Amino acid sequence: xxxxxxxxxxxxxxxxxxxxxxxxxxxxxxxxxxxxxxxxxxxxxxxxxxxxxxxxxxxxxxxxxxxxxxxxxxxxxxxxxxxxxxxxxxxxxxxxxxxxxxxxxxxxxxxxxxxxxxxxxxxxxxxxxxxxxxxxxxxxxxxxxxxxxxxxxxxxxxxxxxxxxxxxxxxxxxxxxxxxxxxxxxxxxxxxxxxxxxxxxxxxxxxxxxxxxxxxxxxxxxxxxxxxxxxxxxxxxxxxxxxxxxxxxxxxxxxxxxxxxxxxxxxxxxxxxxxxxxxxxxxxxxxxxxxxxxxxxxxxxxxxxxxxxxxxxxxxxxxxxxxxxxxxxxxxxxxxxxxxxxxxxxxxxxxxxxxxxxxxxxxxxxxxxxxxxxxxxxxxxxxxxxxxxxxxxxxxxxxxxxxxxxxxxxxxxxxxxxxxxxxxxxxxxxxxxxxxxxxxxxxx
Amino acid sequence: xxxxxxxxxxxxxxxxxxxxxxxxxxxxxxxxxxxxxxxxxxxxxxxxxxxxxxxxxxxxxxxxxxxxxxxxxxxxxxxxxxxxxxxxxxxxxxxxxxxxxxxxxxxxxxxxxx
Numbered sequence: 001x002x003x004x005x006x007x008x009x010x011x012x013x014x015x016x017x018x019x020x021x022x023x024x025x026x027x028x029x030x031x032x033x034x035x036x037x038x039x040x041x042x043x044x045x046x047x048x049x050x051x052x053x054x055x056x057x058x059x060x061x062x063x064x065x066x067x068x069x070x071x072x073x074x075x076x077x078x079x080x081x082x083x084x085x086x087x088x089x090x091x092x093x094x095x096x097x098x099x100x101x102x103x104x105x106x107x108x109x110x111x112x113x114x115x116x117x118x119x120x121x122x123x124x125x126x127x128x129x130x131x132x133x134x135x136x137x138x139x140x141x142x143x144x145x146x147x148x149x150x151x152x153x154x155x156x157x158x159x160x161x162x163x164x165x166x167x168x169x170x171x172x173x174x175x176x177x178x179x180x181x182x183x184x185x186x187x188x189x190x191x192x193x194x195x196x197x198x199x200x201x202x203x204x205x206x207x208x209x210x211x212x213x214x215x216x217x218x219x220x221x222x223x224x225x226x227x228x229x230x231x232x233x234x235x236x237x238x239x240x241x242x243x244x245x246x247x248x249x250x251x252x253x254x255x256x257x258x259x260x261x262x263x264x265x266x267x268x269x270x271x272x273x274x275x276x277x278x279x280x281x282x283x284x285x286x287x288x289x290x291x292x293x294x295x296x297x298x299x300x301x302x303x304x305x306x307x308x309x310x311x312x313x314x315x316x317x318x319x320x321x322x323x324x325x326x327x328x329x330x331x332x333x334x335x336x337x338x339x340x341x342x343x344x345x346x347x348x349x350x351x352x353x354x355x356x357x358x359x360x361x362x363x364x365x366x367x368x369x370x371x372x373x374x375x376x377x378x379x380x381x382x383x384x385x386x387x388x389x390x391x392x393x394x395x396x397x398x399x400x401x402x403x404x405x406x407x408x409x410x411x412x413x414x415x416x417x418x419x420x421x422x423x424x425x426x427x428x429x430x431x432x433x434x435x436x437x438x439x440x441x442x443x444x
Numbered sequence: 445x446x447x448x449x450x451x452x453x454x455x456x457x458x459x460x461x462x463x464x465x466x467x468x469x470x471x472x473x474x475x476x477x478x479x480x481x482x483x484x485x486x487x488x489x490x491x492x493x494x495x496x497x498x499x500x501x502x503x504x505x506x507x508x509x510x511x512x513x514x515x516x517x518x519x520x521x522x523x524x525x526x527x528x529x530x531x532x533x534x535x536x537x538x539x540x541x542x543x544x545x546x547x548x549x550x551x552x553x554x555x556x557x558x
Contacts (some may be wrong), residue, residue, distance in 0.1 A: 063454075203529050217458070426455040436500070 031121025044245025054235025119291025145206025194304025203349020271319030272299020
């Protein structure tokens with residue numbers, strides 16, 4: 001009995017070591033340049049979360065400002081802990097349950113990576129923490145879809161479940177070396193920094209919940225005005241800065257591919273922002289500050305999956321396309337009347353889809369040559385890649401929508417997700433936190 | 445003409461405003477004020493329960509013609525009470541005589557300008 005157990009343990013250990021060996025070789029040494037950049041990127045991506053808190057926080061009414069900011073901040077607490085316990089293992093472990101998610105006992109509480117150095121020359125701790133930041137921001141993005149009307153307790157439970165059941169499996173499929181989308185087609189589905197994993201999944205899930213919960217009181221007939229566009233603008237700025245860590249850091253290197261991603265990021269954000277205020281000027285007659293901020297985000301979201309493969313002109317085109325389509329999506333939302341309060345789907349969902357699909361037409365030639373060489377018959381066309389991209393987007397959308405629906409349907413039976421009418425009128429700050437965001441600011 | 449000034453709880457603002465709109469009283473001014481009353485509320489600060497000196501309230505000002513005084517007051521009374529039955533700190537209503545009312549755009553004076 002004891003011997004069998006030991007044998008099993010040994011086999012399991014060998015199996016883990018064997019597969020982990022592909023990933024982390026014992027012979028790798030720390031490359032200080034790469035590690036320094038990855039540490040910086042990790043900090044930059046964390047900076048996006050207060051950035052998001054400010055962006056969303058400024059857009060709600062003054063009675064909900066702290067509650068909305070807390071949606072982002074509490075994600076830093078919950079998801080960080082969850083990531084160490086199970087998230088990293090589920091995302092980057094070896095395939096289990098037919099590849100539905102990953103698992104690796106070494107990653108449980110990160111206990112087995114104390115001396116591990118990845119082949120890229122980065123301590124695995126850094127990679128793990130870097131990826132953990134992505135896991136934090138994704139559920140925080142969803143909060144924009146049901147802002148101003150969600151119970152804090154239900155939100156906390158929701159993001160825990162969502163992270164475990166939606167984010168970790170998706171992340172595993174797209175980014176883990178054994179993931180099935182990572183290996184789809186000649187060189188895999190292209191998702192450089194999280195177009196499908198982060199933005200499409202968050203946007204689609206947000207849309208599902210926004211429709212499931214219904215709108216805020218008085219929407220759309222009563223004007224619901226932002227309490228402080230100044231902090232929204234500052235938040236958008238921080239997001240732009242942080243996005244360099246998000247995209248350029250996703251190269252897990254410090255070299256040519258990092259430089260490419262960084263350049264594409266800057267260009268797409270700028271072209272998105274400019275396109276948005278031009279469209280808005282033509283359509284409504286005025287270029288708004290919020291429009292500029294929305295354009296920045298649309299451009300950044302669209303370039304996220306594409307930053308590694310597009311040339312600068314491609315990034316420029318993606319920024320323009322993202323703004324056109326996101327702007328249209330928001331107009332359509334207003335027609336349809338569902339309450340995606342801060343346009344989590346309109347910007348992140350639509351922008352992510354635009355980026356993941358249209359990047360197929362803008363891939364740099366050298367990448368396509370490598371893909372052709374890697375394919376079975378030596379050819380790989382734009383249309384082949386488009387098929388792969390469309391499949392990845394479709395799978396991410398369907399999976400995120402279905403799982404989110406199941407989670408909220410079951411969770412709603414346990415804890416009421418939507419705020420009671422009294423709580424919604426009193427505001428999230430007072431109802432769930434017993435605090436106020438501002439002193440004597442007039443009610444909006 | 446009367447000026448009705450109501451000091452109410454912050455949390456009741458939406459209810460009062462909706463009730464006033466339903467009663468077709470739409471011309472109101474709302475501001476955030478703070479003051480002392482009989483009420484003592486506790487707030488959390490760094491994990492300690494504290495009683496703040498000045499309690500934040502909402503002040504609603506409504507100028508009405510004589511015929512609308514009762515309906516306005518009744519509407520506020522009904523909608524500003526905590527849980528509909530009332531508790532200490534629900535606020536007060538003051539009614540003061542209003543000497544003149546002038547619409548800036550047209551220069552109209554008196555009851556028609558309200």
